[in-house]
Amino acid sequence: MHTPKVYVATILVYVMATVLTILNLSVVTVIFAMLVLLIYHLVLHATQKVENEHRQKEERKALLYQLDKTQKQTHEAAGRFLTLLEVIDSGLLFIDENELIKEANETFNRFFSLGSIIGETYETLKPIKSLYRVVHDAFLKETKLRQQIVIDQQSYDANISPVFEGKWFRGCLVVIHDITPIKTAEMFQKQFTADVSHELKTPLSAVKGISEILMRETNMDAAQRQDFINMIYHETNRLEAILSDLLIISKMDRLDYELKRENTSMKALIDESVTLLEPAATEKQLTLTADVRDVMLAVDPVKMRQVIINLIKNGLSYTDTGGVTIRAHKQGSMYRILVTDTGIGIPKDEQAKVFKRFYRVDEARSRASGGSGLGLSIIKNVVQKHGGTIALESREGDGSTFIVDLPLIPEID
Numbered sequence: 001m002h003t004p005k006v007y008v009a010t011i012l013v014y015v016m017a018t019v020l021t022i023l024n025l026s027v028v029t030v031i032f033a034m035l036v037l038l039i040y041h042l043v044l045h046a047t048q049k050v051e052n053e054h055r056q057k058e059e060r061k062a063l064l065y066q067l068d069k070t071q072k073q074t075h076e077a078a079g080r081f082l083t084l085l086e087v088i089d090s091g092l093l094f095i096d097e098n099e100l101i102k103e104a105n106e107t108f109n110r111f112f113s114l115g116s117i118i119g120e121t122y123e124t125l126k127p128i129k130s131l132y133r134v135v136h137d138a139f140l141k142e143t144k145l146r147q148q149i150v151i152d153q154q155s156y157d158a159n160i161s162p163v164f165e166g167k168w169f170r171g172c173l174v175v176i177h178d179i180t181p182i183k184t185a186e187m188f189q190k191q192f193t194a195d196v197s198h199e200l201k202t203p204l205s206a207v208k209g210i211s212e213i214l215m216r217e218t219n220m221d222a223a224q225r226q227d228f229i230n231m232i233y234h235e236t237n238r239l240e241a242i243l244s245d246l247l248i249i250s251k252m253d254r255l256d257y258e259l260k261r262e263n264t265s266m267k268a269l270i271d272e273s274v275t276l277l278e279p280a281a282t283e284k285q286l287t288l289t290a291d292v293r294d295v296m297l298a299v300d301p302v303k304m305r306q307v308i309i310n311l312i313k314n315g316l317s318y319t320d321t322g323g324v325t326i327r328a329h330k331q332g333s334m335y336r337i338l339v340t341d342t343g344i345g346i347p348k349d350e351q352a353k354v355f356k357r358f359y360r361v362d363e364a365r366s367r368a369s370g371g372s373g374l375g376l377s378i379i380k381n382v383v384q385k386h387g388g389t390i391a392l393e394s395r396e397g398d399g400s401t402f403i404v405d406l407p408l409i410p411e412i413d
């Protein structure tokens with residue numbers, strides 16, 4: 001392509017020729033002049049060509065650099081994407097329009113242990129019947145499907161989405177979440193509701209039954225009537241205790257539940273609890289002693305007092321002779337509280353279960369003492385919320401020791 005410079009040179013040639021003709025110069029001079037101009041024109045043209053070539057080379061170089069950069073970026077993005085696919089907590093599978101598995105991440109393999117499936121058709125999913133069926137359906141209908149599947153007691157939520165490029169079906173993306181913890185919590189909640197209903201129903205039925213007798217038997221003697229009234233009182237007390245424990249549990253189960261920590265003298269807290277329960281011990285002719293080293297701990301004093309009181313109460317409830325002793329001292333990085341009784345003890349195979357909600361080793365005995373079976377589960381929850389642990393050492397018929405370890409949390413300012 002000619003640049004303005006070339007045009008200017010060409011015009012100059014013609015202008016010169018015209019001028020020379022006008023000035024009536026000799027033909028040789030004119031030819032010479034024209035030759036000079038032609039050479040000038042050619043040199044200019046050659047220079048221009050070199051310049052153009054150089055510029056094009058530079059442009060090509062810049063373009064190549066840009067292309068290389070874009071390729072590198074794409075490669076890096078693809079790498080990042082693949083790493084993400086691998087580390088993501090959901091199982092991912094991509095099946096193309098020819099029904100071939102093109103991608104299966106590590107999590108998918110961990111969930112279903114199908115071995116190497118890339119390059120296989122999705123028929124290879126057949127061992128996981130429910131997953132295969134829903135993938136197959138999604139392929140047939142080219143539509144989004146969702147299905148919960150259970151394999152080896154694990155629950156999964158499978159989402160199958162068709163992938164389209166414009167209007168062309170390009171395959172299906174399968175995303176699988178492990179929802180076992182949610183399902184377990186759901187089941188736990190259902191069981192808890194059933195247990196609560198059962199626990200409330202028993203005393204309520206008793207109250208109802210006794211009231212009906214009292215209404216019907218108008219000629220009952222005073223002593224018997226009093227017995228029935230006492231029974232109603234006992235059952236309503238139980239109902240009240242269950243409801244108050246349930247309220248504590250539901251408060252502590254809240255995600256935003258926070259302990260109200262205060263710098264607390266553990267000796268003062270334990271001594272207060274002992275003083276409170278001395279009358280109950282005396283009434284059962286049991287001893288209640290404490291040997292406590294003091295330490296200041298940042299605990300929730302109300303909740304921690306409930307822990308100590310409930311452990312002592314249990315000791316007194318399940319002991320007929322002897323008594324309960326509380327010891328407390330520093331043990332490494334922990335403050336250890338031991339509540340020991342000389343009572344009926346807990347059989348080995350029941351020891352883990354007693355911390356479960358509503359669990360009672362001897363239902364009749366616990367009911368007689370007004371127990372709801374919620375005490376130890378609340379104690380465990382409070383101790384854990386303080387960052388501590390609770391353990392149990394016991395032999396049937398030989399007493400029990402509950403051991404609470406609390407971290408020696410520095411005092412709060």
Ligand SMILES: Nc1ncnc2c1ncn2[C@@H]1O[C@H](COP(=O)(O)OP(=O)(O)OP(=O)(O)O)[C@@H](O)[C@H]1O
Pocket residue numbers: 245310314315318341343344345346354355359360361362366370371372373374375376377400
């Ligand atoms: N010191 C103990 N000695 C023997 N058995 C015990 C002792 N502490 C608890 N248990 C057993 O563990 C069960 C659960 O105890 P937990 O304190 O949770 O419930 P509870 O005492 O029956 O009722 P509550 O909710 O009123 O405390 C009791 O029913 C009892 O069978």
Ligand SMILES: [Mg+2]
Pocket residue numbers: 310313314371375376
């Ligand atoms: Mg109890």
